[in-house]
Amino acid sequence: MASRKRLSPEASRLAALEAARALLIESGPQSITLKAVGARIGRTHANLLHHFGSAAGLQKALAGHLAANVCDAIAEAVLASRAGQGSPRQVVDLTFDAFDKEGAGALASWMILTGNEDALTPIVETIHELVDEIAPEEADSHEEIMRVHEETLALVLMAMGDALIGAALARSLGLPESAARDRAERMLLSSVPGLSQPE
CATH class of the missing domain: 1.10.10 (Arc Repressor Mutant, subunit A)
Structure with missing residues (x-):
């Protein structure tokens, strides 16, 4: 044996x-x-x-593990975009893929439906830490910081919603399946300082 x-x-x-x-x-x-x-x-x-x-403890640990891995990748993409080596679309795709292909959206929904909402804490805290880490240096006023937080909230909610119902809803509305990602990219380009389209 x-x-x-x-x-x-x-x-x-x-x-x-x-x-x-x-x-x-x-x-x-x-x-x-x-x-x-x-x-x-x-x-x-x-x-x-x-x-x-417990199984709930495993799910909470998994949520933290997923959030940490995803946020590390998003931070790298944001910093690369600021250096002219990446694009806002990469930030959007990483965020949306985390909730869709990596399963974070399904896991979060499952935890909410089963009453294990505190297991979402690692995801929320990790995203908050990410935003504080990558907030542009010029965002030194309270208003600018709040704007970055609002854009992050919108991006995460769009990614979560897209993971759960995005493809079906887009088809129903006669839009391409990428419609939510396209909208999120436009949002980042228009409102987050320091992000730029690659040449």
């Missing part, structure tokens, strides 16, 4: 979060159970209980 590879607590936790992320993308948020994640990585239910406390 082959022995299981011993992982550090951090590596074991990360392996569980990556397995949960894969399950989320493949089968939806209802598939993220301690049993399913344990089976995927060859760990016991007790081992996962030790790391996360």
